[in-house]
Amino acid sequence: xxxxxxxxxxxxxxxxxxxxxxxxxxxxxxxxxxxxxxxxxxxxxxxxxxxxxxxxxxxxxxxxxxxxxxxxxxxxxxxxxxxxxxxxxxxxxxxxxxxxxxxxxxxxxxxxxxxxxxxxxxxxxxxxxxxxxxxxxxxxxxxxxxxxxxxxxxxxxxxxxxxxxxxxxxxxxxxxxxxxxxxxxxxxxxxxxxxxxxxxxxxxxxxxxxxxxxxxxxxxxxxxxxxxxxxxxxxxxxxxxxxxxxxxxx
Amino acid sequence: xxxxxxxxxxxxxxxxxxxxxxxxxxxxxxxxxxxxxxxxxxxxxxxxxxxxxxxxxxxxxxxxxxxxxxxxxxxxxxxxxxxxxxxxxxxxxxxxxxxxxxxxxxxxxxxxxxxxxxxxxxxxxxxxxxxxxxxxxxxxxxxxxxxxxxxxxxxxxxxxxxxxxxxxxxxxxxxxxxxxxxxxxxxxxxxxxxxxxxxxxxxxxxxxxxxxxxxxxxxxxxxxxxxxxxxxxxxxxxxxxxxxxxxxxxxxxxxxxxxxxxxxxxxxxxxxxxxxxxxxxxxxxxxxxxxxxxxxxxxxxxxxxxxxxxxxxxxxxxxxxx
Ligand SMILES: Cc1cc2nc3c(=O)[nH]c(=O)nc-3n(C[C@H](O)[C@H](O)[C@H](O)COP(=O)(O)OP(=O)(O)OC[C@H]3O[C@@H](n4cnc5c(N)ncnc54)[C@H](O)[C@@H]3O)c2cc1C
Ligand SMILES: Nc1ncnc2c1ncn2[C@@H]1O[C@H](COP(=O)(O)O)[C@@H](O)[C@H]1O
Numbered sequence: 001x002x003x004x005x006x007x008x009x010x011x012x013x014x015x016x017x018x019x020x021x022x023x024x025x026x027x028x029x030x031x032x033x034x035x036x037x038x039x040x041x042x043x044x045x046x047x048x049x050x051x052x053x054x055x056x057x058x059x060x061x062x063x064x065x066x067x068x069x070x071x072x073x074x075x076x077x078x079x080x081x082x083x084x085x086x087x088x089x090x091x092x093x094x095x096x097x098x099x100x101x102x103x104x105x106x107x108x109x110x111x112x113x114x115x116x117x118x119x120x121x122x123x124x125x126x127x128x129x130x131x132x133x134x135x136x137x138x139x140x141x142x143x144x145x146x147x148x149x150x151x152x153x154x155x156x157x158x159x160x161x162x163x164x165x166x167x168x169x170x171x172x173x174x175x176x177x178x179x180x181x182x183x184x185x186x187x188x189x190x191x192x193x194x195x196x197x198x199x200x201x202x203x204x205x206x207x208x209x210x211x212x213x214x215x216x217x218x219x220x221x222x223x224x225x226x227x228x229x230x231x232x233x234x235x236x237x238x239x240x241x242x243x244x245x246x247x248x249x250x
Numbered sequence: 251x252x253x254x255x256x257x258x259x260x261x262x263x264x265x266x267x268x269x270x271x272x273x274x275x276x277x278x279x280x281x282x283x284x285x286x287x288x289x290x291x292x293x294x295x296x297x298x299x300x301x302x303x304x305x306x307x308x309x310x311x312x313x314x315x316x317x318x319x320x321x322x323x324x325x326x327x328x329x330x331x332x333x334x335x336x337x338x339x340x341x342x343x344x345x346x347x348x349x350x351x352x353x354x355x356x357x358x359x360x361x362x363x364x365x366x367x368x369x370x371x372x373x374x375x376x377x378x379x380x381x382x383x384x385x386x387x388x389x390x391x392x393x394x395x396x397x398x399x400x401x402x403x404x405x406x407x408x409x410x411x412x413x414x415x416x417x418x419x420x421x422x423x424x425x426x427x428x429x430x431x432x433x434x435x436x437x438x439x440x441x442x443x444x445x446x447x448x449x450x451x452x453x454x455x456x457x458x459x460x461x462x463x464x465x466x467x468x469x470x471x472x473x474x475x476x477x478x479x480x481x482x483x484x485x486x487x488x489x490x491x492x493x494x495x496x497x498x499x500x501x502x503x504x505x506x507x508x509x510x511x512x513x514x515x516x517x518x519x520x521x522x523x524x525x526x527x528x529x530x531x532x533x534x535x536x537x538x539x540x541x542x543x544x545x546x547x548x549x550x551x552x553x554x555x556x557x558x559x560x561x562x563x564x565x566x567x568x569x570x571x572x
Binding site: 164 | 261321322324325348349350352353354355356357359360361363364365366367368369381384385386387388389390391392393394395396397398399433434435436437438439440441442445446448450454478496497502503510511521522525528531532533534540545546547548549550551552553554555558559562563566567570
């Protein structure tokens with residue numbers, strides 16, 4: 001079985017996000033970039049399948065700027081076999097454009113299973129998996145917290161509101177990974193050494209035709225200064241009064 | 251006249267509150283754009299309740315009923331939505347940004363080869379076109395987006411938009427069902443939470459953090475939630491300790507919520523938790539550490555031991571609710 005992992009590089013969750021002078025993008029200066037946490041679950045799951053003797057190869061693919069090769073090297077160090085950077089110089093928030101670029105490449109590759117994150121933590125679109133499923137015409141199960149692969153049979157547990165579901169499908173298919181699926185490993189020193197010997201295959205891709213674009217970025221409205229109502233249980237009556245009369249939420 | 255199509259959602263065969271919110275928004279847009287509102291209801295037994303969507307502004311309700319449609323199957327539901335799109339030729343299709351809506355909308359968008367703006371927190375008509383607000387970087391920045399495709403697909407974040415009564419009478423029609431085929435099979439559905447209120451649907455949330463110290467101690471959080479008719483939320487520290495299930499986690503790697511009141515007990519207010527609840531209208535913190543980050547950011551806070559403050563708060567609210 002051949003696995004493709006789609007991953008995205010995103011700013012660290014702690015990063016201080018500053019809007020660039022153009023007002024339409026963020027300034028990348030000083031930002032630490034990481035592999036999207038949900039994409040990490042996808043990488044880890046692929047490696048576990050390979051370690052269990054269920055997968056023969058894992059290729060990680062990412063569409064993004066040059067800096068993404070760092071993330072791909074980390075994926076190599078974790079245990080992915082090959083990595084491919086679909087390099088672009090312009091970023092788009094339009095997930096349908098992203099999905100189109102990934103689909104065009106994936107159509108030329110061999111795969112049985114495509115693993116990816118359920119969502120990214122930068123633009124939080126939660127669209128790529130289901131969109132790819134349409135574009136590649138293969139099934140997709142989202143927000144998966146458990147995955148079993150047995151030959152062509154795929155059984156997954158996925159999160160639904162108020163519980164979970166067990167779903168069966170077959171390869172080739174797309175699985176989008178949710179927290180709970182596994183604990184991603186840190187690259188071992190040996191992994192890092194091995195990764196140094198490997199290449200990040202890079203292909204320049206251009207894209208056109210985005211439907212969704214950013215007009216303007218702004219910071220959220222500042223919340224008004226809060227107040228400490230008091231200390232301990234004695235402050236409870238006053239808190240309830242404020243919630244009723246001032247905030248009017250009770 | 252062009253149409254707006256709203257894909258509504260049910261839970262336990264009742265409309266989610268967010269269905270009413272989304273229909274109301276469709277009405278508001280339709281009025282300023284001179285369009286009509288058609289709401290789509292998908293399920294196994296939905297006819298009887300369909301007309302109630304008129305009260306929120308639907309002109310027409312389309313029902314798609316089949317035993318196969320009782321539970322969400324993305325392949326079936328996608329086929330139904332596309333059939334409805336063919337029937338009403340909408341310019342705008344609104345979904346709800348729930349787990350279900352966010353699984354379904356991108357499939358429909360890709361099948362129709364059109365643009366999708368997901369998880370919108372604001373929506374205005376400016377000079378005849380839509381101006382969409384969507385949070386980026388977990389709410390550290392907000393983007394104003396424009397969507398240019400002929401059919402515009404959006405999903406609206408639950409709890410952000412107002413559900414407004416409109417007193418319209420909706421015409422209910424059934425959608426002729428296309429052939430339903432699926433490549434996935436639902437083997438089992440486990441409703442761990444029973445009928446519990448989901449944090450994304452709740453108007454009030456009481457969240458416990460690491461300061462609650464154990465699964466058993468969550469009883470006092472649940473008691474406060476019960477008197478307030480609120481949902482229980484949790485920080486990641488709590489979920490990782492397995493005191494509460496993951497579906498209650500609020501934050502960057504949990505759920506994003508926008509209740510009118512968010513009460514945090516024994517939670518520090520980490521940046522990742524804030525990412526999930528900063529859209530709350532009013533935030534209350536109970537924390538024994540006056541230096542905890544949340545004390546500065548909450549609208550109201552009480553510095554003190556949650557094991558004393560929370561039960562006292564429960565009693566006080568019982569008193570006023572009589
Ligand atoms: C990539 C990433 C994603 C993450 N995603 C999320 C997420 O989605 N959601 C999330 O919540 N976190 C998330 N986190 C974790 C986050 O960084 C924090 O670790 C977590 O939110 C802390 O939870 P807490 O506030 O319950 O615990 P703590 O930070 O330990 O705070 C406990 C608080 O309780 C107070 N306290 C203790 N005892 C009492 C008492 N008796 N009475 C009153 N107060 C008391 C303490 O003063 C303290 O302020 C994420 C982290 C990373 C790196
Ligand atoms: N530019 C990209 N290149 C490769 N994979 C991506 C890209 N953007 C998103 N993905 C994948 O799609 C998942 C969900 O992202 P999204 O739908 O954008 O929230 C991510 O976790 C990645 O696995």
